[in-house]
Amino acid sequence: MLELADLSKRLARETFKEVWPKLVIEMGECQREARAAGAPVVILFEGWDAAGKGTLINALSQALDPRGFKVWPVSAPTEEARLRPWMWRFWNMLPAAGAFAIFDRSWYGRLMVERLERQVGKKVWQQAFQDILEFERQLADSGMVIVKLWLHISRKEQARRFKRLEADPVTAWKVGKAEWRQSQQYDKWLKAAEEMIERTGTACAPWTVVEATQDRFARVKVFETVIQAVKRGVDAAKARKAEAKPSAAPQMSRVAAPTILDRVDLTQSLERADYEKKLKKLQERLFRLEHELFLARVPAVIAYEGWDAAGKGGNIRRLTQGLDPRGYEVVPIAVPSAEEKAHHYLWRFWRAIPKAGHITVFDRTWYGRVLVERVEGFCSEAEWRRAYREINEFERQLTGYGTVLVKFWLQIDKEEQLRRFNLRQQTGYKQWKITDEDWRNREKWDRYEAAVIDMLEQTSTSYAPWTILEANCKLHARVKSLATVADALEAGLARRRG
Amino acid sequence: MLELADLSKRLARETFKEVWPKLVIEMGECQREARAAGAPVVILFEGWDAAGKGTLINALSQALDPRGFKVWPVSAPTEEARLRPWMWRFWNMLPAAGAFAIFDRSWYGRLMVERLERQVGKKVWQQAFQDILEFERQLADSGMVIVKLWLHISRKEQARRFKRLEADPVTAWKVGKAEWRQSQQYDKWLKAAEEMIERTGTACAPWTVVEATQDRFARVKVFETVIQAVKRGVDAAKARKAEAKPSAAPQMSRVAAPTILDRVDLTQSLERADYEKKLKKLQERLFRLEHELFLARVPAVIAYEGWDAAGKGGNIRRLTQGLDPRGYEVVPIAVPSAEEKAHHYLWRFWRAIPKAGHITVFDRTWYGRVLVERVEGFCSEAEWRRAYREINEFERQLTGYGTVLVKFWLQIDKEEQLRRFNLRQQTGYKQWKITDEDWRNREKWDRYEAAVIDMLEQTSTSYAPWTILEANCKLHARVKSLATVADALEAGLARRRG
Numbered sequence: 001m002l003e004l005a006d007l008s009k010r011l012a013r014e015t016f017k018e019v020w021p022k023l024v025i026e027m028g029e030c031q032r033e034a035r036a037a038g039a040p041v042v043i044l045f046e047g048w049d050a051a052g053k054g055t056l057i058n059a060l061s062q063a064l065d066p067r068g069f070k071v072w073p074v075s076a077p078t079e080e081a082r083l084r085p086w087m088w089r090f091w092n093m094l095p096a097a098g099a100f101a102i103f104d105r106s107w108y109g110r111l112m113v114e115r116l117e118r119q120v121g122k123k124v125w126q127q128a129f130q131d132i133l134e135f136e137r138q139l140a141d142s143g144m145v146i147v148k149l150w151l152h153i154s155r156k157e158q159a160r161r162f163k164r165l166e167a168d169p170v171t172a173w174k175v176g177k178a179e180w181r182q183s184q185q186y187d188k189w190l191k192a193a194e195e196m197i198e199r200t201g202t203a204c205a206p207w208t209v210v211e212a213t214q215d216r217f218a219r220v221k222v223f224e225t226v227i228q229a230v231k232r233g234v235d236a237a238k239a240r241k242a243e244a245k246p247s248a249a250p251q252m253s254r255v256a257a258p259t260i261l262d263r264v265d266l267t268q269s270l271e272r273a274d275y276e277k278k279l280k281k282l283q284e285r286l287f288r289l290e291h292e293l294f295l296a297r298v299p300a301v302i303a304y305e306g307w308d309a310a311g312k313g314g315n316i317r318r319l320t321q322g323l324d325p326r327g328y329e330v331v332p333i334a335v336p337s338a339e340e341k342a343h344h345y346l347w348r349f350w351r352a353i354p355k356a357g358h359i360t361v362f363d364r365t366w367y368g369r370v371l372v373e374r375v376e377g378f379c380s381e382a383e384w385r386r387a388y389r390e391i392n393e394f395e396r397q398l399t400g401y402g403t404v405l406v407k408f409w410l411q412i413d414k415e416e417q418l419r420r421f422n423l424r425q426q427t428g429y430k431q432w433k434i435t436d437e438d439w440r441n442r443e444k445w446d447r448y449e450a451a452v453i454d455m456l457e458q459t460s461t462s463y464a465p466w467t468i469l470e471a472n473c474k475l476h477a478r479v480k481s482l483a484t485v486a487d488a489l490e491a492g493l494a495r496r497r498g
Numbered sequence: 499m500l501e502l503a504d505l506s507k508r509l510a511r512e513t514f515k516e517v518w519p520k521l522v523i524e525m526g527e528c529q530r531e532a533r534a535a536g537a538p539v540v541i542l543f544e545g546w547d548a549a550g551k552g553t554l555i556n557a558l559s560q561a562l563d564p565r566g567f568k569v570w571p572v573s574a575p576t577e578e579a580r581l582r583p584w585m586w587r588f589w590n591m592l593p594a595a596g597a598f599a600i601f602d603r604s605w606y607g608r609l610m611v612e613r614l615e616r617q618v619g620k621k622v623w624q625q626a627f628q629d630i631l632e633f634e635r636q637l638a639d640s641g642m643v644i645v646k647l648w649l650h651i652s653r654k655e656q657a658r659r660f661k662r663l664e665a666d667p668v669t670a671w672k673v674g675k676a677e678w679r680q681s682q683q684y685d686k687w688l689k690a691a692e693e694m695i696e697r698t699g700t701a702c703a704p705w706t707v708v709e710a711t712q713d714r715f716a717r718v719k720v721f722e723t724v725i726q727a728v729k730r731g732v733d734a735a736k737a738r739k740a741e742a743k744p745s746a747a748p749q750m751s752r753v754a755a756p757t758i759l760d761r762v763d764l765t766q767s768l769e770r771a772d773y774e775k776k777l778k779k780l781q782e783r784l785f786r787l788e789h790e791l792f793l794a795r796v797p798a799v800i801a802y803e804g805w806d807a808a809g810k811g812g813n814i815r816r817l818t819q820g821l822d823p824r825g826y827e828v829v830p831i832a833v834p835s836a837e838e839k840a841h842h843y844l845w846r847f848w849r850a851i852p853k854a855g856h857i858t859v860f861d862r863t864w865y866g867r868v869l870v871e872r873v874e875g876f877c878s879e880a881e882w883r884r885a886y887r888e889i890n891e892f893e894r895q896l897t898g899y900g901t902v903l904v905k906f907w908l909q910i911d912k913e914e915q916l917r918r919f920n921l922r923q924q925t926g927y928k929q930w931k932i933t934d935e936d937w938r939n940r941e942k943w944d945r946y947e948a949a950v951i952d953m954l955e956q957t958s959t960s961y962a963p964w965t966i967l968e969a970n971c972k973l974h975a976r977v978k979s980l981a982t983v984a985d986a987l988e989a990g991l992a993r994r995r996g
Contacts, residue, residue, distance in 0.1 A: 332563075
């Protein structure tokens with residue numbers, strides 16, 4: 001495949017002088033169109049050492065309005081990154097709607113340098129193929145334009161460039177043992193590059209091989225490739241906008257009683273004395289587990305979803321009461337900010353996941369996509385339907401890294417909710433907790449219920465099962481949730497040790 | 499001073515049971531009031547190892563709505579932090595308007611552990627007193643509530659707690675050599691703590707010593723201290739809001755012609771042929787300097803301010819054209835985002851400063867405070883008047899770290915601006931660059947001029963002088979700016995080496 005690339009391709013100076021200024025202007029226009037259409041653009045440069053990534057990225061930077069792009073040089077992961085699933089750092093680099101992100105090397109490092117220099121094992125880089133395909137599909141589905149460039153030069157040309165860099169004291173440091181090793185093992189790298197390009201070149205994120213022997217030729221090809229991709233992306237964004245009417249009347253689940261929620265036994269309860277005793281024991285156990293987690297560098301995510309007034313907050317307070325605050329964080333999920341809205345909906349959750357050894361408790365979660373966003377029509381039907389798979393992929397990446405993941409649904413019935421709403425309204429210092437919106441949501445109980453059932457059915461996986469908390473009795477729900485967390489943490493620790 | 503603390507203070511269980519629930523409710527109310535008033539709150543815990551910071555922070559966390567606070571455990575700086583001025587990481591942790599930030603240890607680590615364990619030299623920790631005083635004054639001036647708590651226990655009590663922790667396998671790791679060293683050198687630490695409290699206890703950010711022998715007593719004192727401070731802060735915020743009318747008619751500078759701007763010789767110019775030659779040479783020189791900077795780990799900040807259409811963009815493009823994109827970043831400064839508006843105005847600039855070895859070019863800067871914000875009445879007169887000093891302090895911290903700082907003012911006259919505006923409107927692909935706002939700003943030329951003159955006079959310091967670029971001739975301005983940057987980088991490298 002790569003051997004078919006014609007590395008002798010050149011462009012005459014005259015032709016270049018004619019074409020180039022037009023491309024520069026066109027690139028600027030492209031950027032403004034992408035901004036207007038709200039389409040984010042990712043351009044990533046991979047290729048041989050000394051193939052000219054720096055020069056080409058600079059040419060691109062010059063043509064773009066600096067208010068709208070960012071260059072990300074990607075090298076070995078920092079400690080912060082190594083303490084999280086490997087895709088975490090790339091999620092953090094993604095552009096907002098309408099912005100460009102230019103990657104100088106990228107997530108493909110795992111399939112090239114990390115693989116070939118044996119920085120990761122075979123299982124890890126093989127898994128990376130799947131992770132990358134899922135990642136890019138999720139981004140493309142959300143409207144991201146993805147341009148992937150492989151800068152290609154011959155082994156001979158590379159060696160010539162290395163020697164030129166070495167001859168200059170200012171650039172000599174750029175050529176070290178690793179670079180010459182790549183030259184010596186050119187064929188091995190070539191094979192890996194071909195496998196990478198073949199297996200990850202998809203319709204939504206295709207590779208373009210850029211013959212980079214001559215700078216002029218490479219520049220023009222890079223610019224033309226980017227311009228065409230962005231134009232297609234802008235057209236697609238406009239088409240999507242024209243089509244996308246939020247599903248005004250969200251789909252109801254097929255009426256198949258008894259549903260999974262009907263089978264929940266809400267009569268379960270616990271006496272206060274019994275509760276106090278059990279709670280104390282569980283909190284002591286959790287305190288010890290938190291410390292063991294830290295020592296073993298195991299991360300944990302505890303996710304709470306449930307009806308309004310089902311008792312999420314009180315439950316979380318009991319969970320964290322006995323913990324060391326340096327080891328956990330509670331992340332409440334509210335309406336997304338403007339910045340968050342300008343990104344993929346999973347972006348803010350990727351940013352908030354715990355590093356190894358720490359616990360993050362989410363008070364509401366990424367399931368908002370298939371609950372409130374679905375029911376209120378904040379996203380299109382295609383979007384929330386797609387979200388089940390995206391969420392499962394997200395949770396697989398978390399747990400694949402060794403994260404303990406516990407997901408709670410707090411179930412109460414409609415009468416109990418009414419009782420609690422009224423109670424809140426009567427108790428002075430609790431009044432702020434009940435708003436008109438809560439009452440409005442209550443009117444949509446049936447539609448929410450349908451969404452909950454779909455959610456439980458579609459996202460209960462072997463690696464991330466749901467736990468339903470029977471929460472008509474708060475005491476029962478609290479004790480059950482703390483016990484569930486403690487058991488899950490213990491199991492996670494055992495997995496790490498075993 | 500600390501020897502006067504009565505470490506035998508206790509609270510009877512009965513009293514506690516009566517007081518505590520009220521304090522918890524009051525704390526929640528406090529938080530909601532702070533949010534409503536938009537007052538950010540910083541609570542920092544310093545004190546002896548094993549004094550109970552964790553327990554107290556957790557008690558505080560339980561009482562607060564998790565949507566409104568964040569706990570920051572502060573330990574040794576990461577590599578990312580060490581590559582920047584030391585206050586950078588704390589600026590990054592500051593709460594937005596209405597939010598709480600709880601620090602488990604803080605910037606005072608420099609005056610305690612870093613000083614006493616000799617992790618930094620005497621010059622460094624002595625400088626820290628000034629840095630901290632300036633930092634806290636800047637925050638307090640902007641309406642931040644700052645609560646500083648020193649948790650105090652006796653040497654005997656500390657040793658007792660160490661032994662208890664050691665006896666439990668889950669907590670044993672918390673007591674190591676460093677902890678026992680603190681116990682052995684209790685008196686030395688005590689002296690340092692006293693010096694710290696004396697020299698940094700200010701009216702705007704006072705210290706409170708918390709006698710922490712008994713948990714019950716400490717809890718109540720911490721809660722009462724925080725509640726009182728927040729209440730005072732909320733009252734102050736309300737008072738400020740009532741007073742603060744933006745200076746509708748911004749102050750004009752005293753008419754003292756000829757001003758510094760009148761003395762600028764705008765007839766300076768350069769022929770194109772000469773320009774091309776000089777530009778090429780300078781770009782080559784800058785390319786080499788960029789690499790030397792990287793190798794020597796010297797950071798650089800290049801700041802561009804100037805009239806609309808004075809040629810900032812073109813100037814920056816020539817500066818960066820020849821550089822390696824991995825070594826520099828252009829940060830364009832536009833209207834602050836909602837998140838940025840919720841913070842101190844310097845916050846977004848602190849976040850954007852380069853790490854050691856890198857160059858950041860600012861296209862417009864922190865001087866917006868004393869230019870557009872002053873003239874347009876986006877801030878109060880007190881605020882922009884205070885800003886000169888704040889900016890000088892900011893720049894002293896940058897350059898104190900070894901950052902090369904170059905500040906450009908691009909000066910053109912009113913006629914030249916008109917010529918360029920018209921030209922932009924006539925040239926198809928440049929039309930997007932000229933907006934109605936540009937024309938509106940132009941009408942306020944005199945008021946802007948007064949602000950520019952004040953700015954140049956008040957913020958040209960020995961460590962961060964302004965360079966005025968005579969920009970009626972773009973070619974002259976470009977060559978002068980590139981030469982100025984090159985000279986400054988060379989001088990900075992020489993300082994690092996010398």
